[in-house]
Every structure is written in structure tokens, then in C-alpha cells.
Amino acid sequence: MKNFSEKSQLKNLPPHLPVMIIGGGIAGAGVFRDLSLHNIPCALIDIKDFTSQTSQSSSKMLHGGIRYLENLDFALVWEALHEKNLWLKLTPHLAYPEKFYLPVYKSSLRPLWMVRMGLLLYDALSSFQNLPHEVASVEKTLDRFPTLKKVGLTGSGVYSDAVVDDAKLTLECIYDGMVSKNSYACNHTSLVNCIKKGSGYLVTLKDELTGEQRDIACDHLIFTTGPFTDNLLKRLDLFPWIPKLMLSRGSHLWFKNDMLKAKGPMVLTPKDGRVIFVIPQKDKTLVGTTEVPGDASFDQMPSDAEVNYLLDNLKDFFPQSDISEDHILGKFAGVRPLVKEDPNATLGKVARDHKVYQPEENIFILLGGKYTTFRIMAQDVVRPLLHKMKMAYRDDLTLRPLRRESHVLPWKDFSLTKELIEKILVDEFPKTEEDLIYRRLGFNSEKEYNQMKKQIDNLNLNLPWS
Ligand SMILES: Cc1cc2nc3c(=O)[nH]c(=O)nc-3n(C[C@H](O)[C@H](O)[C@H](O)COP(=O)(O)OP(=O)(O)OC[C@H]3O[C@@H](n4cnc5c(N)ncnc54)[C@H](O)[C@@H]3O)c2cc1C
Incomplete structure (x- = not known):
């Protein structure tokens, strides 16, 4: 097949495939890339455009998750920090390291010395691959954030994480997989039905734009449908499934840089114990996020209450700015597909790690996790699948750089022709x-x-x- 456009058409899928992956956010893209690098013929489908749901609605950071240190989740932080530093090397055109300032006030829950100890631990968990942490004086903090509230400020803890173009990274993982000969990726294609056939499945796929339907036989099914998984599995009724997800919506706002005048990213710690990131990227500043109970509907938008929560906190931390709803350039929301295995877990405390379920021998369901750890999440599906196929898993393959770059790169100017x-x-x-x-x-x-x-x-x- 000549080009990717052809490999993205439902009509061009072969009638039988060893593996079908449902859901093309970062989790599905990671699995698709890993399988394709192992030359396993496969198709990835998404009912909407690839990466158009949660995976374009994150805080756009590759990070270890500094706040998970409080949950003593050291293994997750270690893993995520190593993945962050790997992707900074593999995709320097899609992600860059940044120093994040965490301003500390006399009234803050944690004093500066405690923050410093946490940052040292964070650097240690990265095997000291992070840009080293520091403590910034009040003057240095205000030089970087001239409109920040001064009263009670004692300085800032400074640590490093990375800014990423989340949508582009998912798309480029898919393009990388599509370079392999027998890999197909159809966006705007849904799974409408699925029945068992022999030791495999017959899936009915529908092109959501033309209405065309096709039946494809496949040996294995992998569900990477994120927050939509419980609803989809209930509808398909293929096997007994106890709902696993605790859905948590998070919203973000975009402003022009001159509203807050921040010269770099920062972490605000509002009174409710949450964190709000303020991340300038080229000429715009991203502010988020919230954490409220969510639902599994597509194309989420922030509620008025979430917008007001973010605006109120910005007014509190930047009293000199006259920031209001009129200054919002754009807004978006996404739903975290958190896995609730402990019935007593609450939104803020539920574990952020991923889970793989195998309700039938030939079905894998990947849930939860973080954007940053998608490569490891994919391995946890592909490794047992290859084992089942009596093939060796090659650890070196996903460590390779991506094979196709986007025509328009993030944060770079281009001429529209x-x-x-x-x-x-x-x-x-x-x-x-x-x-x-x-x-x-x-x-x-x-x-x-x-x-x-x-x-x-x-x-x-x-x-x-x-
Ligand atoms: C507000 C917020 C901020 C976050 N910030 C960060 C961050 O800064 N760093 C980080 O590491 N992580 C972050 N995360 C977590 C991360 O974004 C998610 O864990 C990740 O994007 C989930 O990806 P996914 O592929 O599982 O889900 P999704 O991206 O939602 O993908 C699932 C896909 O399945 C498709 N689908 C659904 N039903 C069907 C069907 N019937 N047929 C075909 N396709 C279907 C959907 O269209 C969708 O594209 C954040 C999450 C949120 C919500």
C-alpha cells in the first residue's frame, strides 16, 4: 500500500488480522507501535480521530508526578521519571525539559526545607538524570513571576520536568507503527459489534464518516479505550465484566502570556491541597487542572464551576493581574481513566498506576496509567501476547527514535501553503x-x-x- 492515507481506510484492511486494537489514545498508540516494531500484523481503530479524547487533554507534561511522593508511590515516580528522560532523548522535537517553580508561603502546608527534601528525593528517583533541583530566593522567584503574590512568600523549590505536545506524540507513535508493512490505523472507525468465532473473534467495524461497515476476523483483541471502556464492554456483552473505572475530570484554560507574565512554568498550591500548573508555551500559557467526578461522554468541556475555580485561584496568586473569563483564549477537559481496585480510594488518592486484565485468553484490556508511562504500559500487554504467540519480546525496539516526524512541529512557525x-x-x-x-x-x-x-x-x- 502506497501511503498512510490508504492504510487509514477501513476498505483497505485485510479480512483477517492477528491483532485488533480498539482505541487510539496514547495507550493504544503505544501498543500499536510496539506490536508493529515486532512485525505483528495489526490494526488500530478509533471511533473519533486518534488522540482526540483524553490524550490531547492532559496537562502536557512528561513528569514523575512530584505529588505522588506524598502517597509514597516511589516505584511509579521512579518509572515515570525514567520514561520522561527517555522521551526527552527520543523526541526532542516534541518535548523539552523545563524548570518548575513551586512558590512557598509562610501559610503553605509544607515549609521550604521540607519541599527541598522532597525535591532531593525526586532527583534521586530519576537516578540524578533530572536537571538538578534548587531553592530560589524571594527575589529570584519574583524576577521570574513579577505579578505573583508577594505577601508571605519565603522562596521557591525548583525542580525539572518536561513539556510535551501530547497530541503529536500519540500521532507520531502511530505513524511510526504504520511504517511497518502490515500495520493499519483507521481513525473515525468504531467497533460496533464483536462475536466469538473459533478461537478468535469476528468484529464489525464502521466508518463513522461514510457509514460503511466491514466484518474482520482477528485472533486477539486489545481494548485501550480509556475512560470509555466500562461502557463499551457492557454494551458488547462478550464476557462478564465488573466496572473498574473511577472517572475524574480535569480542565485547563489557555491565556495569552502577557496576562500572568510568567517567564517559566510554576506550580501553585491552593488552599484545598490540590496543585495548579501554570505553563507558558511559546506565546500562550496553559493553566490547570481541576479534579471533579467525571463521566464517559466524548468531547468533554470544562464546567462553569471548574473555570471559576481556576480563575479564583489565579486571582488569589496573581492579585495584580485583572484576569477574568474574557481573557480565556481556549479551554478543554479530559477524563482520567483511574482504576479503582480499593473500594475506599478517593479521587485524589486512587493509585495512578496501570492495570492489564485478561478476561479471556485472547483479550487484553489496558486501563489507567499516565501519559508519561505509556511505553511501559504497552509492554505489559505486548510481552505476554508475544509469549502466547511463542515469539521473543525484544526490549531494544521501543527504545528507538520514531521513524516519521509530523509536517508541522509544535512551537515552530510554518507557512500555510x-x-x-x-x-x-x-x-x-x-x-x-x-x-x-x-x-x-x-x-x-x-x-x-x-x-x-x-x-x-x-x-x-x-x-x-x-
Ligand atoms: C486533566 C488531565 C491531565 C493529565 N495530565 C497528565 C500529564 O501532564 N502527564 C501525564 O503523564 N498524564 C497526564 N494525564 C493522564 C493521561 O492523559 C491519560 O492517562 C491518558 O491520556 C489516557 O490515555 P488512553 O489512551 O487510555 O485514553 P484516551 O486518550 O481517552 O483514548 C481512548 C480512545 O478510545 C476511543 N474509543 C472509545 N470508544 C471506542 C469505540 N467504540 N471504538 C473505537 N474507539 C473507541 C476514544 O475515541 C479515545 O480516542 C492527565 C489526564 C487528565 C484527564
């Missing part, structure tokens, strides 16, 4: 205007989106959706 859009259509297979503008071109705030739409309209292109 007819040729560029044509290349994107062939190599990155957007199938709707939103796929193109939001995820392939990377315009993720509503105001920028509308400007980009006008520029594309002016090119008078013959787009598949127009």
Missing part, C-alpha cells in the same frame, strides 16, 4: 476540518482555530470534507 496541506492529507490522514486544524496543525485554542480556518478557506483547496 497548498503543498503543506496536501502532504498532511496523505501522510497524516486528517478526515475532518477539526483533525487538520486542532491536531495536525496544532491550533488548540478556539480563537486560533477560527483564524486558521479562514486562512485555509482562502487557499481554495478541494478538501475531502468540504
Whole structure:
């Protein structure tokens, strides 16, 4: 098959495949890439565009999760820090290291000396691969955040994590997998039905844009449907399934950099004990997140209460800024697919690690985890699957750099031309205007989106959706 656009069409899938992966967020992309690198013929499908749900709605950090130190979750932090530092090396065009300031006040729950000890532990858990932590004076903190509340400020703890383009990393993992000969990835394709056939399954897939349906036989099914998993498995009724998910919504807002004038990322610690990240990226600043009970609906948006929570805290920490709802450039929300194995766990305390379930010999269900640890999550499915197929798992394969870069890279300027859009259509297979503008071109705030739409309209292109 000549190009990725062809490999993304339902009509071009072979009638039988050893593995079908349902759900193309970062979890599915990681599994697809790993299987493809092992040359296992497989297909990845998603009912919407790839990475259009939780995996484009994160806080856009590769991180160890400094606050999980409080839950004494050292193994998770160690693993995530090593993965963060690996991806910084493998994809320097999609992620970069940053120093995060954590301002400490006289009224803060933890004084500066305690914060310093936590940061030392954080660096140690990274095997000292992190940029080293430091403690910044009040003057240095205010130099970096000139509009930050001064009263009671005692300084800042400074540690390093990474900023990532979450949507692009998921997409590039998929492109990497598609380089392998027998790997297919169909966006806007849903799993409508599934029945057992012999030792495998017959799945009915539907192209959500054309309505076309096809039955494909497959030997193994892998569910990487994140927050949508309990609902989907209940509907399919393929095997008995006790719901496992505790859904927790988190929302973010985009502002122009000149609203808060932050010269780098910071972590605010509001009175409710949560944390809010303020992360400038090129000309915009990302602020989030919240943590409220969520549901498994698609295309989530922040509630008014979440927007007000973030605005109120910004007003509290940046009293000199006259920040208000009018200054919001864009907003988004996602739902954390947390696995609740302990019936007493609460939203803030439920474990963030991932789980693999195998309700039948040929079905794997991957749930939970963090964006940062997706490679390890995928290994925990692919390793036993290959073992079952009597094949050796090769640890070196997923340590290789990705084989295809996006045509438009994050944080880099580009000129919008007819040729560029044509290349994107062939190599990155957007199938709707939103796929193109939001995820392939990377315009993720509503105001920028509308400007980009006008520029594309002016090119008078013959787009598949127009
Ligand atoms: C607010 C927030 C902030 C976060 N910040 C960070 C962070 O900074 N760093 C970090 O490491 N982690 C972070 N996380 C966690 C991380 O984003 C998630 O763990 C991860 O994105 C989940 O990916 P997933 O692939 O499991 O789910 P999803 O990305 O939701 O993918 C599931 C896919 O399944 C598809 N699907 C559903 N039903 C069907 C069907 N019937 N047929 C076909 N496809 C279907 C959906 O369309 C979807 O694309 C954050 C999470 C949230 C919510």
C-alpha cells in the first residue's frame, strides 16, 4: 500500500488480522507501535480521530508526578521519571525539559526545607538524570513571576520536568507503527459489534464518516479505550465484566502570556491541597487542572464551576493581574481513566498506576496509567501476547527514535501553503476540518482555530470534507 492515507481506510484492511486494537489514545498508540516494531500484523481503530479524547487533554507534561511522593508511590515516580528522560532523548522535537517553580508561603502546608527534601528525593528517583533541583530566593522567584503574590512568600523549590505536545506524540507513535508493512490505523472507525468465532473473534467495524461497515476476523483483541471502556464492554456483552473505572475530570484554560507574565512554568498550591500548573508555551500559557467526578461522554468541556475555580485561584496568586473569563483564549477537559481496585480510594488518592486484565485468553484490556508511562504500559500487554504467540519480546525496539516526524512541529512557525496541506492529507490522514486544524496543525485554542480556518478557506483547496 502506497501511503498512510490508504492504510487509514477501513476498505483497505485485510479480512483477517492477528491483532485488533480498539482505541487510539496514547495507550493504544503505544501498543500499536510496539506490536508493529515486532512485525505483528495489526490494526488500530478509533471511533473519533486518534488522540482526540483524553490524550490531547492532559496537562502536557512528561513528569514523575512530584505529588505522588506524598502517597509514597516511589516505584511509579521512579518509572515515570525514567520514561520522561527517555522521551526527552527520543523526541526532542516534541518535548523539552523545563524548570518548575513551586512558590512557598509562610501559610503553605509544607515549609521550604521540607519541599527541598522532597525535591532531593525526586532527583534521586530519576537516578540524578533530572536537571538538578534548587531553592530560589524571594527575589529570584519574583524576577521570574513579577505579578505573583508577594505577601508571605519565603522562596521557591525548583525542580525539572518536561513539556510535551501530547497530541503529536500519540500521532507520531502511530505513524511510526504504520511504517511497518502490515500495520493499519483507521481513525473515525468504531467497533460496533464483536462475536466469538473459533478461537478468535469476528468484529464489525464502521466508518463513522461514510457509514460503511466491514466484518474482520482477528485472533486477539486489545481494548485501550480509556475512560470509555466500562461502557463499551457492557454494551458488547462478550464476557462478564465488573466496572473498574473511577472517572475524574480535569480542565485547563489557555491565556495569552502577557496576562500572568510568567517567564517559566510554576506550580501553585491552593488552599484545598490540590496543585495548579501554570505553563507558558511559546506565546500562550496553559493553566490547570481541576479534579471533579467525571463521566464517559466524548468531547468533554470544562464546567462553569471548574473555570471559576481556576480563575479564583489565579486571582488569589496573581492579585495584580485583572484576569477574568474574557481573557480565556481556549479551554478543554479530559477524563482520567483511574482504576479503582480499593473500594475506599478517593479521587485524589486512587493509585495512578496501570492495570492489564485478561478476561479471556485472547483479550487484553489496558486501563489507567499516565501519559508519561505509556511505553511501559504497552509492554505489559505486548510481552505476554508475544509469549502466547511463542515469539521473543525484544526490549531494544521501543527504545528507538520514531521513524516519521509530523509536517508541522509544535512551537515552530510554518507557512500555510497548498503543498503543506496536501502532504498532511496523505501522510497524516486528517478526515475532518477539526483533525487538520486542532491536531495536525496544532491550533488548540478556539480563537486560533477560527483564524486558521479562514486562512485555509482562502487557499481554495478541494478538501475531502468540504
Ligand atoms: C486533566 C488531565 C491531565 C493529565 N495530565 C497528565 C500529564 O501532564 N502527564 C501525564 O503523564 N498524564 C497526564 N494525564 C493522564 C493521561 O492523559 C491519560 O492517562 C491518558 O491520556 C489516557 O490515555 P488512553 O489512551 O487510555 O485514553 P484516551 O486518550 O481517552 O483514548 C481512548 C480512545 O478510545 C476511543 N474509543 C472509545 N470508544 C471506542 C469505540 N467504540 N471504538 C473505537 N474507539 C473507541 C476514544 O475515541 C479515545 O480516542 C492527565 C489526564 C487528565 C484527564
